[in-house]
Structures are given as structure tokens and as C-alpha cells.
Amino acid sequence: MSTSILTPPIMRIGAEASRAMPEVLQQLSLQRPLIITGPVVEKYGYLERVTAPLESSGIRYGVFAGVTSDPTDDTVEEALAELSLADYDCVVGLGGGSPMDTAKMVSVMAISGGCVRDYAAPVDNRDAGLPIIAIPTTAGTGSEATRVTIITDTITDEKLLCIGRAFMPTAALIDYEMTLTMPFRLTADTGIDSITHAMEAYVSRKANPFSDALSLAAMQSLYANIRTVCQDPENGPAREAMMLGSTQAGMAFSNASVALVHGMSRPIGANFHVPHGLSNAMLLPAVTAFSVHSAESRYADCARQMGMVPAGTHDVVANRILIEELQRLNEDLRVPSPMEYGIDYQAYTDLMPAMAEQALASGSPANNPVIPDRDQIVELYKSVYASSTTVSPVQSLSCVSAV
Numbered sequence: 001m002s003t004s005i006l007t008p009p010i011m012r013i014g015a016e017a018s019r020a021m022p023e024v025l026q027q028l029s030l031q032r033p034l035i036i037t038g039p040v041v042e043k044y045g046y047l048e049r050v051t052a053p054l055e056s057s058g059i060r061y062g063v064f065a066g067v068t069s070d071p072t073d074d075t076v077e078e079a080l081a082e083l084s085l086a087d088y089d090c091v092v093g094l095g096g097g098s099p100m101d102t103a104k105m106v107s108v109m110a111i112s113g114g115c116v117r118d119y120a121a122p123v124d125n126r127d128a129g130l131p132i133i134a135i136p137t138t139a140g141t142g143s144e145a146t147r148v149t150i151i152t153d154t155i156t157d158e159k160l161l162c163i164g165r166a167f168m169p170t171a172a173l174i175d176y177e178m179t180l181t182m183p184f185r186l187t188a189d190t191g192i193d194s195i196t197h198a199m200e201a202y203v204s205r206k207a208n209p210f211s212d213a214l215s216l217a218a219m220q221s222l223y224a225n226i227r228t229v230c231q232d233p234e235n236g237p238a239r240e241a242m243m244l245g246s247t248q249a250g251m252a253f254s255n256a257s258v259a260l261v262h263g264m265s266r267p268i269g270a271n272f273h274v275p276h277g278l279s280n281a282m283l284l285p286a287v288t289a290f291s292v293h294s295a296e297s298r299y300a301d302c303a304r305q306m307g308m309v310p311a312g313t314h315d316v317v318a319n320r321i322l323i324e325e326l327q328r329l330n331e332d333l334r335v336p337s338p339m340e341y342g343i344d345y346q347a348y349t350d351l352m353p354a355m356a357e358q359a360l361a362s363g364s365p366a367n368n369p370v371i372p373d374r375d376q377i378v379e380l381y382k383s384v385y386a387s388s389t390t391v392s393p394v395q396s397l398s399c400v401s402a403v
């Protein structure tokens with residue numbers, strides 16, 4: 001049986017890659033990009049780093065700098081309005097996942113029209129839009145190398161997962177120097193998001209030898225460097241390893257899918273405005289404990305690959321330590337529980353059934369080693385509310401009953 005693999009046709013990886021846009025535009029016979037970004041990217045000087053070479057080369061460009069975190073369908077419409085003002089022939093997503101995801105949706109809607117919900121999973125979006133150039137400034141969502149975009153529906157407050165080759169960037173310029181000024185919280189949250197991508201791709205029911213190689217390489221370098229970049233933000237080699245790991249993890253999950261952590265994380269983010277990586281971190285130890293019995297050797301590979309246990313450690317021991325180490329990582333990176341984050345208990349519990357439905361509707365839980373039902377997802381939401389670093393007995397019981 002063969003596996004369909006998709007990656008960006010052009011990738012530039014390493015220091016200064018973000019300055020290569022004139023050359024890449026020429027390779028693609030493109031002349032007029034609209035750069036889609038956010039105010040923070042502009043503030044840190046990364047926009048100028050990208051535009052200065054364009055100006056030296058005499059390339060006309062436009063800028064839409066109105067993307068904030070968790071882009072909505074309204075953000076996409078505003079960017080589309082900007083796009084219509086000139087004869088732009090491509091879009092550039094410059095920033096974290098939010099600008100890159102916005103650029104992807106603008107690319108497709110500029111050609112195919114409609115509204116964001118028309119593109120939501122399970123629709124397989126194949127019709128290419130304008131060429132997309134992705135330049136990440138976090139490590140990260142991996143969006144520069146995925147066929148996925150996530151846009152919030154402002155009417156339902158739902159994060160819509162949209163998938164298909166139409167959303168794969170034509171080119172990705174991956175320059176770790178863009179991440180050297182990321183603050184602690186953003187570094188930690190985006191780093192745990194990448195680790196989650198690598199782990200979920202590896203234990204996914206859609207995992208394949210191509211994605212496995214990328215997952216394993218990614219989780220090794222991400223776990224080895226995440227504490228370093230949080231404590232020593234300007235450590236170039238550690239930032240470079242995180243950036244490469246983030247892209248590898250993105251390529252892995254784009255070709256194998258994410259699973260239950262992401263399925264449950266998106267509704268927390270959409271309903272309570274928790275950053276994506278942080279809501280993943282809140283869930284990762286508990287969902288791993290829930291799932292581990294159905295993929296013991298795979299999860300044990302993760303523990304061994306991340307250096308949590310020596311090679312040769314028995315799977316059962318490796319998996320116990322994996323859960324403990326994921327809890328310790330949350331403690332070290334000061335990941336709050338939903339309660340500590342300030343989420344109201346009543347609002348949280350009232351929304352748990354709807355969040356469980358949204359998680360299931362995204363399709364991600366169906367890729368998990370244990371495919372949960374609605375009640376099990378509600379139990380998991382309940383169990384992480386007070387602590388993101390303690391795996392409760394409820395989960396152990398759910399775990400046994402689910403095998």
C-alpha cells in the first residue's frame with residue numbers, strides 16, 4: 001500500500017533564509033506579493049528584514065498587518081479586501097501560525113470565493129489559490145510545511161480545521177534568526193505545540209514510514225532544546241534546532257495527522273482564548289496517559305527518542321516515565337491548568353459537552369490510538385481542569401476501559 005506525501009516544493013532553511021524572497025519570487029515567476037502579517041512582527045523588525053531585499057530588488061509589494069492571534073473569518077475578509085486593491089499575484093504569510101494560516105485561506109478564497117466554513121473539515125480542499133510563501137517567526141506551528149489552516153468562525157466561536165493540498169505553501173523560508181527575540185511564554189507554548197505535533201504524528205493511526213522519520217528527528221531535537229531556548233533565548237544553535245524540529249514536526253503531522261490532544265485543544269482555545277500551544281500543553285500528559293495502553297511500543301519509542309529513558313528500557317517503564325516527564329516539562333515551563341489560567345469552572349463545565357462534540361467533529365480524535373467517545377472526552381476535560389501536571393485516577397480508569 002502506498003502513502004500520499006505532500007511537502008512545499010521550495011524550502012530554504014537556515015540563517016538569512018528570510019532574505020531570499022526576491023530569488024524565490026523569480027524562481028516562481030511572481031512579481032507582486034501581498035505580505036500578510038501582524039503588528040508584533042512589524043514591531044520586532046522582522047517585516048523590514050523581509051521587505052528590505054524586495055526594495056533593493058525593485059519589487060513592488062503590499063502589506064496587510066492586521067492579523068492578531070487566533071485569526072477569524074473577519075480577519076480573512078479584511079485581508080481579501082486589501083488584496084483586491086492591487087494586482088497581487090501571491091500572498092506571503094509572515095509570522096506565527098496566525099498570519100501563515102490567514103495567508104493560506106486568503107490564497108484559496110481569492111480564487112474560489114465563498115466563506116471560511118465552506119472549506120472546513122471534512123472537505124478535501126484541492127483547488128489551488130494564489131501561490132503561498134510562508135515565513136515563520138516562531139518554532140512553532142509548522143504551518144509553513146502543512147496542508148492545514150485553522151480559522152475561527154466568529155458566529156459560533158469555533159476553530160475551523162481546514163485541510164487539503166490547496167493550503168500547502170509553494171515556498172517556505174525558514175530562518176531561525178527570526179525567533180531569537182521570542183519571549184519565554186511564546187517560546188514555551190510554541191515549543192510544546194511542536195513536541196505535540198511530533199508525538200501525535202508518531203502515534204497517529206495514519207502514521208507512515210515517511211512521517212515516522214520526521215517525527216522521531218523532530219521530537220529528539222525539540223525536547224533536547226526546549227528548556228535551553230526558554231532560559232537562554234538568544235542561544236543560536238538551540239533556536240536553530242527548535243526551528244528545524246518545528247518544521248519537521250509540521251511535515252510529519254501534515255502527512256500523518258494530529259490526534260486527540262489537538263482535537264480537544266482547539267475548543268479550549270476557541271471558547272476561552274487560550275493560546276494554541278498552551279492548551280495543548282494543558283492536555284498532553286493526561287491524553288498520553290489515556291491513550292498509552294493502545295500504542296505501548298510507539299509511546300515508549302517517544303520516551304526513548306527524547307532521551308527520557310535509556311535505549312533498551314522496557315516499554316511499560318518507558319511509558320510511566322514518559323507521562324512523568326511530560327508533567328515535569330509542564331512544571332518547568334510554568335504551564336497553568338485551565339483553573340490557574342482563570343477559566344471559570346461553571347462556564348468550563350457547561351461547555352464541556354459542546355467542546356467534546358467540536359473535538360469529535362474535527363476528525364482528529366479518530367486518529368488517536370484510543371478513539372474516545374463523547375463521554376470520555378468530557379471526563380478528560382474535567383480531569384485537567386484543576387491541574388495540567390497531575391494525571392488523575394479517573395483517567396487511569398478511562399484508560400483501562402477504553403483498551
Ligand SMILES: [Fe+2]
Pocket residue numbers: 141193197262276
Ligand atoms: Fe498545533
